[in-house]
Amino acid sequence: MxxxxxxxxxxxxxxxxxxxxxxxxxxxxxxxxxxxxxxxxxxxxxxxxxxxxxxxxxxxxxxxxxxxxxxxxxxxxxxxxxxxxxxxxxxxYVEGADLADHLAEHEPYPWEWAVGIAAQLCSVLGAVHAVPIVHRDLKPRNVMVKPDGTVTVLDLGVASVIDTDTTRLTHTGSPIGSPAYMAPEQAMGGAVGPYTDLYALGVLLHELLSGTVPFAGSTALGVLHRHLHEPPLPVRQLRPEIPEPLEALVLHLLAKDPQHRPSGAQEVYQALAPLLPSPGGPTGPLDPTRPFVRPHAPWPDRVGQPPAPVVPPAVPAPRPDVAAAVDEVKRLLGEGSITRAVDVLGGILPAAAAEHGERSPVVRILRKQYAATLMDDGQYRRALPELRRLADDRTAEAGPADPQTLQFRHDAAQCLEQLGEPAAALAEYRAVLPYYESTDRDRAFQVRHRIGHLLLAVGDHTAAHGQFRSLLYDAELAYGPYHHLPGELRRALEHQRQFRT
CATH class of the missing domain: 3.30.200.20 (Phosphorylase Kinase; domain 1)
Known part of the structure; x- marks a missing residue:
């Protein structure tokens, strides 16, 4: 090749x-x-x-x-x-050493270096989770340490591409991701979120400090079982010189229940900040504390500089052509240029509201298209308030059982799930489920399936098992035993049974 x-x-x-x-x-x-x-x-x-x-x-x-x-x-x-x-x-192309090799060459790894690595990873995860994107496979082989000591994260989004099965298993039955770094909810096939990456960060930090991952085993299933059921060994039992707050942070990150982990990468960074080295000391090549000891020079301030030139007021822009913009959006979507379509829709909505009225059919159609396009573009944080506004307006007009109202609320639940808010997503799915159960069996089954995965994500394994069991019974009655949904449910239940036993 x-x-x-x-x-x-x-x-x-x-x-x-x-x-x-x-x-x-x-x-x-x-x-x-x-x-x-x-x-x-x-x-x-x-x-x-x-x-x-x-x-x-x-x-x-x-x-x-x-x-x-x-x-x-x-x-x-x-x-x-x-x-x-x-x-x-x-x-x-990134030059340097991947973190696994860096650890092997410097074992025992200085705990200050581990703090420097983790702090930089928090900065990366904070930016990634704000999109929101979940890495799903954070591990030393996916982190490069460059000659200047800065770290670069690889393979962002790749695990999500390969994870096409809702049970988080490949068709061969192998788990998606790396078992040694896999959070309990990910191992069980539950919904993943930023909290999943924080667990992987805890595993990685434990490995840097102790020289080994907290849970090892001869088989992938055995490793995943230990993630689910065994407490990690506190790192100070292996290296007493490690500061107590650092050990406490590792244990916090490795909590079995996602809701018991830090609230986000920012909270982890704040815990690490007091442990970072003071600026000014010398550092060598591939030293991950270098960005903190000798940070890049800041932008110069404007003290003593001449004032910025006065910019004359802009000439008022011509009134936008709403109809032409709608045609442009259709063309862009047909070409797959979703991000550009989002920009056009976001720009035309205020003009359309001024021309036709906020509650006009034209504006509502545009707002509906805007929310759908934001979701297609992965911009769930921006889509969520649009969907809630659409749902509230439609509920006031047609009631909570209206199909369009339900669709807006269902899409809002999807956004919450993608944003790493499993409890809020669970509540939204549960709110729409009774309406679907009386009108749309297929959608009701799909919602029940998502509820099962979210129950795993919030740590309620017993309720998730019951959810999957009842859904399997109903799906086999409705579709027969050879339909793909009963097959996925049987695989998920078998996967959970293996963990329990």
Whole structure:
């Protein structure tokens, strides 16, 4: 494969990584004459044939969403597409050592270095979770330490692309992700969120401090069982010199119940900040405390500088053409340019409201399209208030049982789930379920399925098991035993049974 040109532009040079998610090559960008990294994925090798097309669709969406995240601790995405049977992702080439090698070369790892690594990862996770995106596979092999000591996170969004099965298992029955770093709710097939990445950060920090992951075993299932049932060994029992607050933070991150972990990456960073080294000391190459000891120089302040030039008032923009903008949105959506369509819709809504009235049919259609397009673009945080507004307006007009009202509330529940708020999502799904049970059996089954996964995410395993059991009984009566939903439920229940036993 050496010398192969991918996408008509990227010539593969050397294989630098290989695993269950594909291969990573160094390559040369023939158009811009630069070195890049190219990740190749084979959907037909990682999923059942029926899921390969879905994986391709998710791949395009995840690449588009992750490319919107701008942070110095993330690899820049240059390009993405398909080449023959392969999906390819072109990224910035990062020099340095991955964290697993860095740990092996410096064991025992200085605890100050572990704090420096974790603090930088908190900054990355804070930016990623704000989108919101969940990494799902944070581990040392997915973290690079560059020569200046800064860390870069790899494979953002890739685990989500491969995770096309709602049970979080591949068609071969293997768990998605890396078992040693997998949170209990992820191992059980529950809904994932920012709290899942925080657990993985706790595993990674435990490994840096102790030299080993908190839960190991000879089989993936055995490791996942330990995540679910065994308490981690406090790191000060292995290295007494580690500060007590750092040990307490690791145990907080490794809480079995997601609701007992820190509230977010910002809270973790605040706990780490007092343990960071003071600025000014010398540091060597690949020292992850360097960004804190010798940070980049700040932008100069404006004291003593001449005042900024006065900008004359802008000429009033011409009145926008709402009809033309609607046609433009249709064209953009047809081309798959969803992000541009979001910008056009967001820009035209105020003008449409001024021209036609806030409650006019035109504005409501535009607002509905805007919310749907935001969801397609992965902008759940912006979509949620639009959906709630639409739901409230529709409820006032047509009542809570109206199909459109229910759809808006269902979509709001999806947003809450994606934003890592499982308890709020659970409440929203439960609120709409009685209406669906009397009007739409298929949607009711889908909602009950999501409720089961969210119960796992909030740590109520007994209720989740009961939810899946009752849904399996009803789904087999409705669809027969060979339908895909009973099959998924049986696999999920068997997966949970293995953990319990």
């Amino acid at each position: 050496n010398g192969r040109v991918v996408g008509g532009r990227y010539e593969l040079s050397a294989l630098i990584g290989q695993g269950g998610m594909g291969q990573v090559w160094t390559a040369y960008d023939g158009r811009l004459d630069r070195r890049v990294a190219v990740k190749l994925l084979r959907p037909d090798h990682m999923a059942a044939a029926t899921a390969a097309d879905e994986m391709r669709r998710r791949f395009v969406r995840e690449c588009r969403v992750t490319a919107q995240v701008c942070h110095p601790g993330l690899v820049t995405v240059h390009d993405a597409g398909s080449d023959g049977d392969d999906l390819y992702l072109v990224m910035q």
